[in-house]
Amino acid sequence: xxxxxxxxxxxxxxxxxxxxxxxxxxxxxxxxxxxxxxxxxxxxxxxxxxxxxxxxxxxxxxxxxxxxxxxxxxxxxxxxxxxxxxxxxxxxxxxxxxxxxxxxxxxxxxxxxxxxxxxxxxxxxxxxxxxxxxxxxxxxxxxxxxxxxxxxxxxxxxxxxxxxxxxxxxxxxxxxxxxxxxxxxxxxxxxxxxxxxxxxxxxxxxxxxxxxxxxxxxxxxxxxxxxxxxxxxxxxxxxxxxxxxxxxxxxxxxxxxxxxxxxxxxxxxxxxxxxxxxxxxxxxxxxxxxxxxxxxxxxxxxxx
Amino acid sequence: xxxxxxxxxxxxxxxxxxxxxxxxxxxxxxxxxxxxxxxxxxxxxxxxxxxxxxxxxxxxxxxxxxxxxxxxxxxxxxxxxxxxxxxxxxxxxxxxxxxxxxxxxxxxxxxxxxxxxxxxxxxxxxxxxxxxxxxxxxxxxxxxxxxxxxxxxxxxxxxxxxxxxxxxxxxxxxxxxxxxxxxxxxxxxxxxxxxxxxxxxxxxxxxxxxxxxxxxxxxxxxxxxxxxxxxxxxxxxxxxxxxxxxxxxxxxxxxxxxxxxxxxxxxxxxxxxxxxxxxxx
Numbered sequence: 001x002x003x004x005x006x007x008x009x010x011x012x013x014x015x016x017x018x019x020x021x022x023x024x025x026x027x028x029x030x031x032x033x034x035x036x037x038x039x040x041x042x043x044x045x046x047x048x049x050x051x052x053x054x055x056x057x058x059x060x061x062x063x064x065x066x067x068x069x070x071x072x073x074x075x076x077x078x079x080x081x082x083x084x085x086x087x088x089x090x091x092x093x094x095x096x097x098x099x100x101x102x103x104x105x106x107x108x109x110x111x112x113x114x115x116x117x118x119x120x121x122x123x124x125x126x127x128x129x130x131x132x133x134x135x136x137x138x139x140x141x142x143x144x145x146x147x148x149x150x151x152x153x154x155x156x157x158x159x160x161x162x163x164x165x166x167x168x169x170x171x172x173x174x175x176x177x178x179x180x181x182x183x184x185x186x187x188x189x190x191x192x193x194x195x196x197x198x199x200x201x202x203x204x205x206x207x208x209x210x211x212x213x214x215x216x217x218x219x220x221x222x223x224x225x226x227x228x229x230x231x232x233x234x235x236x237x238x239x240x241x242x243x244x245x246x247x248x249x250x251x252x253x254x255x256x257x258x259x260x261x262x263x264x265x266x267x268x269x270x271x272x273x274x275x276x277x278x279x280x281x282x283x284x285x286x287x288x289x290x291x292x293x294x295x296x297x298x299x300x301x302x303x304x
Numbered sequence: 305x306x307x308x309x310x311x312x313x314x315x316x317x318x319x320x321x322x323x324x325x326x327x328x329x330x331x332x333x334x335x336x337x338x339x340x341x342x343x344x345x346x347x348x349x350x351x352x353x354x355x356x357x358x359x360x361x362x363x364x365x366x367x368x369x370x371x372x373x374x375x376x377x378x379x380x381x382x383x384x385x386x387x388x389x390x391x392x393x394x395x396x397x398x399x400x401x402x403x404x405x406x407x408x409x410x411x412x413x414x415x416x417x418x419x420x421x422x423x424x425x426x427x428x429x430x431x432x433x434x435x436x437x438x439x440x441x442x443x444x445x446x447x448x449x450x451x452x453x454x455x456x457x458x459x460x461x462x463x464x465x466x467x468x469x470x471x472x473x474x475x476x477x478x479x480x481x482x483x484x485x486x487x488x489x490x491x492x493x494x495x496x497x498x499x500x501x502x503x504x505x506x507x508x509x510x511x512x513x514x515x516x517x518x519x520x521x522x523x524x525x526x527x528x529x530x531x532x533x534x535x536x537x538x539x540x541x542x543x544x545x546x547x548x549x550x551x552x553x554x555x556x557x558x559x560x561x562x563x564x565x566x567x568x569x570x571x572x573x574x575x576x577x578x579x580x581x582x583x584x585x
Contacts (some may be wrong), residue, residue: 010409014479017489018408025401025460026416029423032457043434100324111325113572120568121561123516128557129335130475131543132342132550138351140338178332186580202431235427238520242540256429259478264525276430283427304337 036188037280044274054207062274074250074277075258078165079234079279081097084252086176086233087226093173100290101181102188114184119179130171134158164251170241180225187221188214223294231283255279315581316322323485336561343367343554350551366555376556378531380536384563386448386523386534390455394512395505397456398463402501403493405464407479424461428521439526450526451534455516469581470504471497506571507578514564535560 044062048055066072081297086216101112134140134157142154157167195213204212237256240246246253253261255275263272342350343360343366370376405417435454436445444450474497482492498505520536527533533541539556542548568575 003555011411012409014408014489015410018404018410018413021400021404021408022416025397025420025464028397028457028460029419031438031466032453033423033426033431034419034439036431039434039437040430064396086335096478097328100321100328103321105325109573113576115328115332116576117336117565117568120514120564122514122536122564123520124518124539125339128539128543128553129339133335135336135550138355138550140355174335182576183580205334219559233431237429238518238536242520242543253497255425259429260432260521269433273433276427276433279305279427280430 024215030166033060040273041277043270044277046270048270056268062270063278066271066274066278071250071253072258075253075255075275078252079254079256081165082169082236082240082252083230083234085166086172087230089169089173090180090229091222091226092178092182093177097177097181098184099186102185112185115178117178117184118175123238123242126171126175128244131158134167142173159248161248161251164171164244167250168240168243171243172233172236175239176229176233180229183225184218184221187218191217226294227287227290232285234279307561318366339554339557342550343558345551347549347551363522366551369552370559371380372557374542374552375530375533375538376559378533379533379535380559382448382532383517383535386455387513387563388450389449389452390459390516391509391512393452393456394459394463394508396461398467398508399498399501401460402464402467402471403497406468407497408567420461423457428458430522433527435460435522438524445526446532448527448532451516451519451523453524454526455512456518458519459508459512459515462511466508466511466578467504470501471475473498480498503574505577506510507575509574510567510571517560517564 030265043055045057045059045241046055047058047062097115101108101115105111135141136142136154136156136159139154141157142151145151146154146235155163191213195217196209199209234254235256236254237260240252240257241260244252246257256279259272259279260278262268262275341357341359344362344364345356346361346363346365349356349360349397401420405413405420432527439445439447439450444453478496479492482496483489487495518536519534520540521535526542527537539553539560542553542556
């Protein structure tokens with residue numbers, strides 16, 4: 001199902017025009033991403049203060065301070081839980097949903113579009129919706145739980161040290177699984193029906209069809225989703241910040257929240273930069289590793 | 305006999321199918337229903353111990369308070385301003401860049417396309433701190449253009465990628481034919497490719513709008529003045545107030561959700577199509 005488009009990259013009569021067209025975007029990316037990235041690495045090696053007036057080179061001392069800081073490692077652990085929890089939940093729900101809505105039913109074109117409602121709304125709306133539903137005094141969920149005697153006392157989902165992380169993961173999954181579902185659905189629909197028919201004639205059952213046809217055919221899509229999804233979810237800041245601000249007592253403080261707090265609450269720009277750089281290195285290693293272990297994955301899946 | 309058995313089995317399956325679909329729709333839609341009816345209940349009904357599932361009394365008070373007693377109208381305008389320019393600039397940059405990458409040939413292009421790839425999977429929090437300094441050196445802190453610039457940076461790389469299917473699948477023979485007819489490259493671009501890629505550009509535009517409408521991290525950091533805040537930042541401040549006014553907040557959430565919903569109602573079908581063809585090729 002790959003449609004390969006050759007990227008030619010030698011000089012020819014389209015070169016000049018191509019360079020002129022790419023120049024604005026390239027300049028934009030260099031100024032907004034490449035320069036700040038380098039600047040971030042530099043800052044992490046200095047004792048820069050918030051205003052950036054005094055800055056002396058201090059080598060890797062920020063990094064040493066960071067890796068001996070328990071709060072940093074706690075945040076790393078939270079990031080791992082957050083990422084793995086989201087990946088698993090979203091993949092399972094996304095795949096199941098895709099299989100459900102891939103069937104023939106009345107209103108399928110409506111459902112296949114509007115299912116991503118939870119993805120298109122702004123994060124702040126999502127935060128208000130769930131804070132209101134989960135509210136421990138007036139929230140509808142606690143009312144229902146108490147009505148059916150599941151709990152005696154209302155539960156403070158976002159305010160409890162044990163429950164905050166699972167709750168935030170659940171809310172983020174609610175937002176993203178329909179998005180995954182429609183991408184997986186589109187990939188499911190590229191599988192030729194003939195393959196299933198042929199398998200039926202050979203006496204394969206639904207489970208065998210799934211294992212020997214659906215899954216292998218889905219693998220390239222799943223592998224791209226796996227990579228991009230992981231990178232996206234590791235970097236998520238707004239959902240967590242709006243729901244819990246990283247609390248209670250650091251229960252939901254992932255690395256992006258940690259970096260933000262360090263930089264804009266404690267004004268420790270250098271330590272925040274060092275933490276962000278470690279996250280970036282970590283992601284780079286992850287990407288390289290992913291390319292290695294995932295055979296169906298080619299980086300030109302993205303652009304070529 | 306076995307025929308009847310199979311029929312009842314398939315009927316059971318059909319029932320199960322619709323039950324699952326309804327469950328799915330419920331999971332997605334019920335939270336929205338709840339926030340909507342909460343926004344039209346009077347405050348005393350809103351915080352009643354036994355909630356009402358259909359409002360006993362309907363009111364638009366929360367909505368009128370929202371615009372009369374808070375800066376919501378100003379936030380709304382700021383968000384529109386930022387989203388509009390983000391959309392426009394993103395579509396232009398991504399279209400030009402997409403055409404360049406998928407239709408032209410020059411040395412270093414592979415490197416550039418990799419750079420674009422890196423740009424859209426990048427931890428935003430990593431560039432937040434240095435960008436704060438970049439923005440302040442250009443006196444753009446406390447200026448909506450800092451948000452437009454950063455939103456374009458977030459959206460344009462993904463936009464290039466979305467346009468791949470639109471630019472990449474048009475046969476090369478089209479350019480050759482146009483060149484034989486004496487059309488310039490620029491003329492070929494805007495007479496042939498822009499119209500062909502229009503659905504893709506619409507997808508990029510909506511993506512840019514949605515991203516800009518929801519963006520919080522940079523808006524919360526770069527904007528200091530109350531009258532320059534965008535919706536997500538403005539509303540986030542309502543949440544953290546000591547006495548949360550849930551009527552106001554749910555009304556604010558409803559109004560904030562409406563522009564993306566209206567947008568989506570018109571072009572949702574093409575948007576989903578554009579998004580998925582981009583993802584699976």
